Amino acid sequence: MSIYVYALLVPTASPLVLPFGMERNIELVYSSGLGAIVEPEISLEVIQATDERLLQAVLNHDRVIRELFQQTPLLPLRFGRGFTSVEKLLNYLENHQEQYLETLTELADKVEYTLKLTPCDLLNDSDTIDVRGKAYLLAKKQRYQTQQAFQAQQCEQWELLNELILKAYTNVICETRQSDVRQIHFLAQRNDSTLSTQQFSLWQVQCSHWQLALSEPLPPYH
Numbered sequence: 001m002s003i004y005v006y007a008l009l010v011p012t013a014s015p016l017v018l019p020f021g022m023e024r025n026i027e028l029v030y031s032s033g034l035g036a037i038v039e040p041e042i043s044l045e046v047i048q049a050t051d052e053r054l055l056q057a058v059l060n061h062d063r064v065i066r067e068l069f070q071q072t073p074l075l076p077l078r079f080g081r082g083f084t085s086v087e088k089l090l091n092y093l094e095n096h097q098e099q100y101l102e103t104l105t106e107l108a109d110k111v112e113y114t115l116k117l118t119p120c121d122l123l124n125d126s127d128t129i130d131v132r133g134k135a136y137l138l139a140k141k142q143r144y145q146t147q148q149a150f151q152a153q154q155c156e157q158w159e160l161l162n163e164l165i166l167k168a169y170t171n172v173i174c175e176t177r178q179s180d181v182r183q184i185h186f187l188a189q190r191n192d193s194t195l196s197t198q199q200f201s202l203w204q205v206q207c208s209h210w211q212l213a214l215s216e217p218l219p220p221y222h
Helices: 051-069 086-095 097-107 133-168 195-206
Strands: 002-009 027-031 034-042 110-119 170-175 182-189 210-214
Touching: 002 051, 002 086, 002 097, 027 086, 034 086, 034 097, 086 097, 110 133, 133 170, 133 182, 133 195, 133 210, 195 210
Parallel strands: none
Antiparallel strands: 002 034, 027 034, 110 182, 110 210, 170 182
């Protein structure tokens, strides 16, 4: 059995509402100026024994972190982080306290966003071209050129959005692993209400060849 750790935080004077974890109520463990959100007596082997159990455990891990992040800044840990005893956890916190407190200070007023971009399709009217012979071939050629220009503009808009976000925000990660969907992860001020309204609307106008979707505010390094 392990002491399962969800996240780290700076101790707060205000009491936290601790949610239910995977199997029982979670707890707080403190080591000087650093705290850990934990759930005792968790078997990492059991929660990963089947795909169904693993999926449920991952969802619970995410839920606990999100619920607590609504109450206080925190630093999420990766799924599956456990210690064999409270003593080993406390030793770990003490040995890495300076590093984690520095990170938590930097992230105190930050949230993470994911901006998802799905490419728009150019309306295909090739089947409706009501001409024959040379006129048909010319129309097909024009259609191809229009498609090429549309895709080039998509690339330009993607590069422009990258530049805009890199200039305005920190810890930016641009993902292009999927051909049909691209994502940009970045950190922003926690109280920046204009991002999800004015800024997002401006991005959508500037990237008219993409469909944009902005996530809800998430814990940093979510």
